[in-house]
Amino acid sequence: MAPPPQFQRSSSPSPSQPSGKSEISDLKLQLRQLAGSRAPGADDAKRELFKKVISHMTVGVDVSSLFSEMVMCSATSDIVLKKMCYLYVGNYAKGNPDLALLTINFLQRDCRDEDPMIRGLALRSLCSLRVTNLVEYLVGPLGSGLKDPNAYVRTVAAMGVLKLYHISASACVDADFPSMLKRLMLNDPDSQVVANCLSSLQEIWSAEANTSEEAAREREALLSKPLVYHLLNRIKEFNEWAQCLILDLISNYIPSDNDEIFDIMNLLEDRLQHANGAVVLGTIKVFLHLTLSMADVHQQVYERIKAPLLTLMSSGSPEQSYAVLSHLHLLVMRAPVLFSSDYKHFYCQYSEPSYVKKLKLEMLTAIANESNTFEIVTELCEYAANVDVSIAREAIRAVGKIALQQFDVNAIVDRLLQFLEMEKDYVTAETLVLVKDLLRKYPQWSHDCIAVVGNISSKNVQEPKAKSALIWMLGEYSQDMPEAPYILENLVDNWDDEHSSEVRLHLLTAVMKCFFKRPPETQNALGAALAAGLADFRQDVHDRALFYYRLLQYDESTAERVVNPPKQAVSVFADTQSSELKDRIFDEFNSLSVIYQKPSYMFTGKEHRGLTDISEELGNLSVEAHPAAEALPAQIYEANDVDLLLSTSEKEEVRGPVNNSSAYRAPDYDSTTAALVSSQVPLEADLSIPGLPAYNPQVSSAIDDLLGLGLSVAPTPAPPPLALNPKAALDPGSFQRKWSQLAISSSQEFCIEPRAVVALATPQTLLRHMQGHHIQCIASGGQPPSFKFFFYAQRAGQPPSFFLVECLVNSSSARAQVKIKADDGAAAGDFSALFQAALSKFGE
């Protein structure tokens, strides 16, 4: 077996570390002696022993061998002992399902204890055992827990239902727990019970919604007006975390008219003053979302939320302010004008962590306008002398960006030039890059800049970007810099010391430019540069040198027109982040997206919920050790079924609906996989090979998903053939909405053909190829070797159901991961087959 990962960390032995097996057997013996003892003080002795056991467990030592002794000792009235025992049992029950049966008895007994605290604790532990075959023992106590007179027990029970659902969804639904929760949610006097019911129901119905229409309706009902108002009116009774939950729910609620919007905002306004930042942000999200359609009110909302956000930012720990700051950043970027008078809040404090400073600098850049530029730039200049080098660089870049935004750059240019006089290499480097950009936008400043730039020794500039910038300026303004040809010549002489191809390319161009302006002085340098360039082993440099050489050979005046054309000043530099992307992040306000500055579809890939048991086991195993087994389903499928499937489905398209076609039934991917995987699970458990990192989440998730597929779709009857609408249309907005609403109905990973990998060199071809199969691409991206595509397709005929696909292709490992979401989950299997077939033909 692979060594459990926890051992890797405990190299430094702590005092509580056992010396070895002997200590555990020692503990075992002592526990046995105490098990039946009723002597006074036995509880104290037990407690000491339990503490030892738990501390071993905490350090990561496997003490599961003590399971039966621990259970024997658990007959006690001491609540601390009970708690420790519950903790232990919860940790090891999964590994010892047979022994876990022993604990059921005493847990069930505790669930009927007089003391509500013990009832609650026992019920919580019972639900946390996570042993599938013990589910039957869970239903009874949960049912009575939901009816318990004590609110604490009901709170635990409401959450317990969710735990049960994750162990066995069917047991949970069969026992009619969801509707019991619903009743509790509407009627229970205790707010925490209501909150827990709400969170459980949200999870359960979202998970059920794909398979059952009733659940989908129930999920909708959570957003119905009566319920939303029921919660809203009581919101102050809830604890802060439950308030967050409710606010999150309300942010999805669509009010019927403007009056309702104002009602909700009035009800929630005081939440902006709450001590808990999460509540404040939740409220802000509701406000922003409610008023999206009302421009003027939206503006007022910004004004209203400014103060709470700024307070939240300046109080609390750096971690909290970072989260707040990320949201402020988003708002500032959307409406910089509104914050232009608050610029002082974004001044950096010396002791702040650099991630906070970076965000602040970006905001300062964004809100700079005519009225505050001077002060902001003065402040930024202070940071350029900062001890923190990365912040100093950012600050200089910020000054540059402001200069590029503003019309009146007079003072800023002076500041930038002062940076050059500081004679610190990184300051000089950053400034040079900025001066270059500035000159591209404002050529009128060239005289002032050139005078200073000319004084910089190229020896002090080492960074490729800065050096390129300097060389570019030398070439561009060689007529104004008397020294330019000689500096360039010097650089050409040291060609071999320069390792960056970027710099070499710039050098070639600069020498050419200089040559056309001052031929006699540059001729030597040009010859040397072209010779060195032609001999360069880097293709780009070689090609450019060759190109210039031939150009000069062909005709000098043409060459001049190519190399040195009259330039127009750049008016707008390309923005780094598209506004569409920003809007999308804004829609996900108060979520992790804001922190990453990426919409969630770019980073939340895997859905890990449900089917916890099996996938968890797999998560701890090394699956990498036997890729053959893992690839098996896909390969078998590919080898046997692709042709068959394709031919039949094509035939059927022509023939019209033919049900129960045996040819079509044969390649039923779902049942094959289900069978394969279920037979593989024990196999893999044995196969796990020592020495490999016992953590391969990606693969395990694939299996997780495969299983989900197998279990949920396997017994469907042969579906009607699937034809796709060749003219399907879906706009990005509705794609995004559907994508977030629907659950994954199919997900798989398979190998792609080598020829497809080759063809992927230009991802566009894949898009055209898929279009040929009536599957449209809506978004794509990625860098080699990994690409991401979003496709959609629509079923021809009625009802028009959409299929949404997320396809991750890794060209280096030649694997594709496909996730399919469908309006009609039943057809997803067919579509998945169709999709794979289309994909496998790619590159032919």
Next chain:
Amino acid sequence: MLQCIFIISNSGEVILEKQLQGHRADRSLCNWFWEYAMTQGGELSQLLPVIASPTHYLFQIFREGIIFLACTQVEMPPLMGTEFLCRVADIISDYLGGLNEDLIKDNFVIVYELLDEMVDNGYPLITEPNILREMISPPNIVSKMLSVVTGRSSNVSTTLPVATQSCAPWRKTDIKNSGNEVYVNLVEEIDAIVRSDGNLVKCEIYGEIQVDSNLSGYPDLTLSFANPTILNDVRFHPCIRFRPWELYQLLSFVPPNGQFKLMSYRVKKLKSIPIYVKPQLISSSGSCRMTVLVGTRNDPGKPIDSITIEFHLPSCVTSADFTSNHGTVNILADKRCSWSIGRIPKDKAPSLTGNLVLESGLSSLHVCPVLQAKFKIMGVALSGLQIDRLDVKNMPTQPYKGFRALTRAGEYEVRS
């Protein structure tokens, strides 16, 4: 919601692990986190609070050498994670009387118990310290004594706090206190940035009203200010009723028992700062002469205590020696200088002079240190906020009422 909470020492050892959901998070996550931390330069306090690992989204906070790490695999409000971890850290620190590896290891049972009540299935549950204290009593000497005397050896109260069911979740209905007193403390932190020429770049006060209430029964308190308009933005404890504040700027509330933070506020655009710090740097051929003068600028009317000036020497300084005419100067290993002055003497202005030797090749100092000042003024709230009166209703006898104020330096920095 949250999947798992790890408590990790600053050497990377997992001190404690609390799985919150059926779907367990593997411990190897901590290994990944630790390696990530090392690649980020190993400075734990500089780590991003929210990190995307290949499998999970991690929330982490760093408190006194301990990392609190939580992970999730689903989208959730970020502050919910961060804020909750902060509460966990606060409450554990409150229970154990501090935070360090040994304390947690010695009391891990308590920590488990606390986490058990604070979060269920990944959803934060009870984080109100007063209620938790009623459910699980802290491991202090008093409770140890009590257990010896009464023979009860459990730190868990046998009855559930009634507050979990009452409609004022911060207070149970039948509290009996031997004392009958309530204290109100104004604690203000002044944040300021002062430029080298003495100009104030920014000055702001962040204040808190801390209340220590030892009242029996169900008291109803009203606190009013003489000048509530100076408050720029306020944040309230859940016990404060919103209406009276909105209409009359009155704080009307039923207090939790014991200590709590009633309200926090912000006052911006302050014009006066209590002390001045004047640094001066004169470079000449490879060395730099540094002088710092400190004195009272606007007398707050009460003595300014425990003044300390701290700064980092720039990395290009190879050695330095300082002398001062008042107080003591220490240069720590990481080039951090700390000059503790204490109180400003009546007869002279404290000054610090020193000579910095620069790296060879540097003729003058380009990076100027930022000086951070610390001080404390008892008896004054510098924002000028004044409490007008405190009324206590619903009490058979009027309690003793005490008021105190304190201002201390928060981020008080002077550039040179």
